[in-house]
Structures are given as C-alpha cells and as structure tokens.
Amino acid sequence: MSLKLALRILAWLLLAGLVVVTIGPIEWRPISPLPVQVERATALAIIGFVFALAYPRHIVIVAVLVLGLTAVLEALQLVEPSRHGRIADLTVKLIGGVFGLLCGWLIERWRARNIQ
Numbered sequence: 063m064s065l066k067l068a069l070r071i072l073a074w075l076l077l078a079g080l081v082v083v084t085i086g087p088i089e090w091r092p093i094s095p096l097p098v099q100v101e102r103a104t105a106l107a108i109i110g111f112v113f114a115l116a117y118p119r120h121i122v123i124v125a126v127l128v129l130g131l132t133a134v135l136e137a138l139q140l141v142e143p144s145r146h147g148r149i150a151d152l153t154v155k156l157i158g159g160v161f162g163l164l165c166g167w168l169i170e171r172w173r174a175r176n177i178q
Contacts (some may be wrong), residue, residue: 069116103158114166
C-alpha cells in the first residue's frame with residue numbers, strides 16, 4: 063500500500079470518527095486530561111493536516127470539506143438532546159482545522175520542491 067493511499071484511508075477514518083463523536087451522544091466523546099477547547103482544536107488540526115497531506119493537489123476542496131463539515135456537525139449538535147452547538151466551539155475547531163490544513167499544505171509544498 064502506498065503512503066498516499068494510507069493517508070487517504072486515515073483521513074476518511076478520522077473524519078468518520080469526528081462525525082460519530084460530534085453528533086453522537088455525549089458519552090461517546092473521548093475524554094483526555096487536556097482542556098476541552100484544546101482537544102477540539104487538536105482533533106481538527108490533525109484531521110486537516112492528514113487531509114492536506116493526502117490530497118495536496120486539491121487543498122481548496124479539502125478545506126471546504128473539512129471546514130464546511132465541521133460547521134455542519136456543530137449545527138447538528140443542536141438536534142441531539144445531550145449536546146449543544148456553540149459559536150465559540152465552532153471557532154476553536156475552525157482555527158484548529160485551518161492550522162492543520164496550512165501545516166500539511168506547507169509541508170507538502172516543501173517536500174515537492176525538495177524532491178525536484
């Protein structure tokens with residue numbers, strides 16, 4: 063299996079996991095010792111990073127997918143009785159996602175430039 067294929071599989075699995083823990087019951091949300099806002103930003107940064115590495119030639123589409131789905135999932139929390147969607151949470155997630163996408167994109171550009 064190529065690295066690109068492995069990254070693509072990982073990216074989609076991470077995104078599927080995000081969907082489950084974001085709109086599922088609150089008890090499905092993983093807990094860590096980190097502050098909850100750090101957890102949120104880190105999760106989206108990792109997802110954005112992996113997607114940027116997996117699809118470097120489609121960074122705009124990937125950004126729309128990751129950031130757009132993040133906003134939709136936050137809104138969907140309003141229909142789950144044990145959850146709540148908030149603008150502050152969405153903002154933290156979007157910042158994390160943009161950071162991850164940017165880091166992945168920059169690494170891929172650096173790698174592509176140094177291969178030639």
